[in-house]
Amino acid sequence: MMNCSECRDELLLRVGQAEPLPSGLRDHLNSCDECRKIYQELKVNCERLGNDTDFVPDGLTEEQFVAAVERRIERVRPSRVTWVAWRRYVPVVAAILIVFAITLLGYRELRIEHDNGVVQTADTLVSDGLLWTLYDQEINDFDDEFFNLILSDFVIDRYFDAGEQLLDDLSEEELQYLQENFNVGEIL
Amino acid sequence: MPRPEDEVLQELVEKALAGDRVAFSDIVRKLMKPVVAFTYRMTQERESAVDLAQEVFLSAWQNLKSFRGDSRFESWVFAIAANKTINFLRSRANHPTEQIDERQVDPADTGNPERDLVQKELREDVFAFMATLPEKQRLVFDLRFYKHMSFDEIARATGKAAGTVKTNYREAVKKLRGFAAAKGWR
Numbered sequence: 534m535m536n537c538s539e540c541r542d543e544l545l546l547r548v549g550q551a552e553p554l555p556s557g558l559r560d561h562l563n564s565c566d567e568c569r570k571i572y573q574e575l576k577v578n579c580e581r582l583g584n585d586t587d588f589v590p591d592g593l594t595e596e597q598f599v600a601a602v603e604r605r606i607e608r609v610r611p612s613r614v615t616w617v618a619w620r621r622y623v624p625v626v627a628a629i630l631i632v633f634a635i636t637l638l639g640y641r642e643l644r645i646e647h648d649n650g651v652v653q654t655a656d657t658l659v660s661d662g663l664l665w666t667l668y669d670q671e672i673n674d675f676d677d678e679f680f681n682l683i684l685s686d687f688v689i690d691r692y693f694d695a696g697e698q699l700l701d702d703l704s705e706e707e708l709q710y711l712q713e714n715f716n717v718g719e720i721l
Numbered sequence: 722m723p724r725p726e727d728e729v730l731q732e733l734v735e736k737a738l739a740g741d742r743v744a745f746s747d748i749v750r751k752l753m754k755p756v757v758a759f760t761y762r763m764t765q766e767r768e769s770a771v772d773l774a775q776e777v778f779l780s781a782w783q784n785l786k787s788f789r790g791d792s793r794f795e796s797w798v799f800a801i802a803a804n805k806t807i808n809f810l811r812s813r814a815n816h817p818t819e820q821i822d823e824r825q826v827d828p829a830d831t832g833n834p835e836r837d838l839v840q841k842e843l844r845e846d847v848f849a850f851m852a853t854l855p856e857k858q859r860l861v862f863d864l865r866f867y868k869h870m871s872f873d874e875i876a877r878a879t880g881k882a883a884g885t886v887k888t889n890y891r892e893a894v895k896k897l898r899g900f901a902a903a904k905g906w907r
Contacts (some may be wrong), residue, residue, distance in 0.1 A: 542891065545890070545891040545894045545895060546872075546890060546891060546894075549866050549894075550865075550869065551869065574898065574901075575894065575898065577901075577906060578898065578900075578901040578906055579866070579897070581843065581846070581901075582846065582847060582866070582897065583866060583867065584843050585840060585843050585844060585847070586755075586758065586867055587754040587755050587758040588758055588761070588840075588844055589753075589754055589757040589758055589770075590757070590761060590767040590770060590771060595750055595753060598749070598753050598757070598774070598775070599746050599749050599750055599753070601771075601775050602746075602749050602775050602778045602779060603742075603746060605775055605776075605778075606742070606782050609779065609783070
């Protein structure tokens, strides 16, 4: 059973609300004159205070108010709304751009390093004159079409993967042909 | 079970979320009176109350997408109203020269002079009582007493613990007893 102190605490929280009082509180009010008197008093006070719930300033019309809100919405729409909407994405976009830039720079570095290596390999081959010797001296022993193919592959890729790609691009049959007729290891 | 007016409001909110400005204007029409009444009781200034209420709806439109539907739309709007009002009251407290000391209670206009007088007295009593409450108690009292928001809803709206909200309400009702006794309400 609720005591007077608990009952008055509950009353203070529940008074003025539409929900019915809980049974424990009702039971106490039925059995306690003092608490019932406080309840009645609070009820009267709240009824008086809550008599005119939604009074608004005199002369304020619905249409005027709605029109004023619409004007405010119109005024801020072009600039503030757009910026507010996009502002939250700025850190994400910045992070993506930074990651992309770092990746691109790293890739460029690697590519330059790789290309320098390939150019050196190709230049060594050229400076050794091996391929040109091959071209000058042995050309007559080749089928023209096949040799031109090998040579064009080399020229196209000269400054890239020259030596390796030259061998990679050959079929097994072509490679065997080359190995039987030339010193492939020396060329590369 | 949702009330019929809540269902109508929910339909309007869904349309407004899809960008329907006419539906949003209908929402403003439906909620205008309770929102203005709230800001009016809180600020007790006609111009500030109307201006604040318009700000509330502007903010509601701008942040409509953040309404997740886990509370009543009306409560969500009152959460905005509560924040705007608190900021306004703080700013007014920091700039006392801008404060309007005279309360402007408009007379009611029911067409019945006797009833209008009674209504005017009631409104003056409401304003006078609200003026006795500190800012936080006034806010909690209004949201609970006039808007019938639950303590949990008020706690969410104001960012306070539910226990603190209950204490504020209890204190406000105690003061109401004292106010009523001083006024001789029976």
